[in-house]
Amino acid sequence: MNDSLFQDAKQQLNDAAKYVSISDDTIERLKEPKSRLIVSIPVRMDNGELKVFKGYRVRYDDTRGPTKGGIRFHPNVSIDEVDSLAFWMTFKCAVLKLPFGGAKGGITVDPKKLTRFELDRLSRGYINAIADFIGPDVDIPAPDMYTNPMIMGWMMDQYSIIQRKIVPAVITGKPVSMGGSLGRKTATAMGVFFVMQSLIPKFTKSGKKITVAIQGFGNVGSNLADLLYQAGYQVMAVSDETGGIYSAMGLDIPYIKGFKESTRDLKEVYAKGSVRELMGYEHISNDDLLKLDVDVLVPAALENQITCENAADIRAKVIVEAANGPITREAEKVLEQRGIPVVPDILANAGGVTVSYFEWVQNRMGHYWSEEKIHGLLKEKMTEETRMMWDIATSKNIPMRTAAYVHALNRIEQAVNARGTKVYYTGVDKKGEDV
Numbered sequence: 001m002n003d004s005l006f007q008d009a010k011q012q013l014n015d016a017a018k019y020v021s022i023s024d025d026t027i028e029r030l031k032e033p034k035s036r037l038i039v040s041i042p043v044r045m046d047n048g049e050l051k052v053f054k055g056y057r058v059r060y061d062d063t064r065g066p067t068k069g070g071i072r073f074h075p076n077v078s079i080d081e082v083d084s085l086a087f088w089m090t091f092k093c094a095v096l097k098l099p100f101g102g103a104k105g106g107i108t109v110d111p112k113k114l115t116r117f118e119l120d121r122l123s124r125g126y127i128n129a130i131a132d133f134i135g136p137d138v139d140i141p142a143p144d145m146y147t148n149p150m151i152m153g154w155m156m157d158q159y160s161i162i163q164r165k166i167v168p169a170v171i172t173g174k175p176v177s178m179g180g181s182l183g184r185k186t187a188t189a190m191g192v193f194f195v196m197q198s199l200i201p202k203f204t205k206s207g208k209k210i211t212v213a214i215q216g217f218g219n220v221g222s223n224l225a226d227l228l229y230q231a232g233y234q235v236m237a238v239s240d241e242t243g244g245i246y247s248a249m250g251l252d253i254p255y256i257k258g259f260k261e262s263t264r265d266l267k268e269v270y271a272k273g274s275v276r277e278l279m280g281y282e283h284i285s286n287d288d289l290l291k292l293d294v295d296v297l298v299p300a301a302l303e304n305q306i307t308c309e310n311a312a313d314i315r316a317k318v319i320v321e322a323a324n325g326p327i328t329r330e331a332e333k334v335l336e337q338r339g340i341p342v343v344p345d346i347l348a349n350a351g352g353v354t355v356s357y358f359e360w361v362q363n364r365m366g367h368y369w370s371e372e373k374i375h376g377l378l379k380e381k382m383t384e385e386t387r388m389m390w391d392i393a394t395s396k397n398i399p400m401r402t403a404a405y406v407h408a409l410n411r412i413e414q415a416v417n418a419r420g421t422k423v424y425y426t427g428v429d430k431k432g433e434d435v
């Protein structure tokens with residue numbers, strides 16, 4: 001993993017700070033995470049061996065409320081990555097006006113190599129290690145890459161065993177039968193979809209089908225492809241870790257999604273098949289996919305996919321970041337010079353944490369809403385915050401990412417100021433003048 005991911009992430013904050021009158025107190029607070037926990041998780045493997053895995057939980061900032069963010073299981077998980085993801089969660093929650101700060105967690109592991117029993121023990125071992133660090137009013141984890149409702153269920157169960165009471169609100173993204181929310185599984189994709197419905201018409205010609213390429217066919221990529229297909233967009237290419245498929249006529253997404261799901265045994269945690277096994281479509285690499293001549297490019301996989309190596313070859317009219325941090329800072333400069341707008345991750349993929357918030361509220365009320373109600377609330381929130389971000393971007397003539405940070409910073413600043421600032425305590429402003 002790139003060592004400078006976190007440094008890069010923090011630069012996005014500096015870019016935005018130029019456009020908003022923000023106190024030194026706020027900038028100072030946001031420079032480093034509130035706390036970092038690094039743990040060793042011993043797991044008895046099925047062959048009797050003991051393996052020790054490295055786990056992390058970073059709570060970035062809790063000025064606006066308990067911290068919130070997912071748990072990633074991936075071989076590339078590092079403290080640098082978790083710091084960055086926790087930083088982005090802080091702004092994501094503020095952009096969506098959720099009463100949360102940001103956090104993130106992860107384990108350095110290739111979960112596809114573990115058996116079901118090993119995965120269960122690892123998930124519970126992680127909670128044993130971080131139980132004192134989380135809680136419904138402190139820090140609330142959720143799924144992220146390669147973690148899913150079943151894993152969240154094991155984790156909630158383990159936390160409840162430790163606490164000797166059922167604590168559903170400690171984790172979101174649980175199975176519905178264990179207090180999960182309807183609509184959570186597809187929430188991130190649906191959020192991206194609502195943001196696209198609001199913004200894409202501003203960048204494309206009306207009257208013709210909008211073409212899209214999606215990198216990544218996991219929970220977000222596959223559900224988004226489906227929503228776009230149903231809404232009449234033409235999805236030209238999709239990909240997974242093994243590569244991509246393309247059709248000049250547009251792909252039959254329900255067929256591809258159905259195939260991918262059919263390779264997942266019902267009791268299995270991960271799908272085994274690849275979109276590449278489907279006959280009749282042209283094979284392309286993940287890098288080719290990024291360079292396709294489409295209206296909208298949606299990176300929905302890992303960080304650092306669009307770099308200075310390929311940014312000059314991107315042909316899409318607009319990029320929508322369904323993944324967290326898919327564009328490096330250097331690449332973003334190239335895209336900006338080339339006039340390719342980017343709808344930023346902290347807005348575009350915030351639908352997941354938004355429905356996580358609805359799940360947390362339902363857990364605390366002990367009353368559960370219909371899927372229709374969840375979709376309605378999600379649409380309202382995503383559309384409203386997208387509109388506010390767009391107004392900032394157009395009125396200040398700044399990129400959408402900077403506008404989203406400005407929007408979030410204003411809200412974080414209010415919460416910092418509410419506790420008292422240097423000006424409040426000393427009566428002297430930034431320039432040293434009495435106020």
Ligand code: GLU
Nearest residue numbers: 069070142144352353356
């Ligand atoms: N992992 C998701 C994200 O990056 C969801 C986090 C949550 O629901 O708390 O936004």
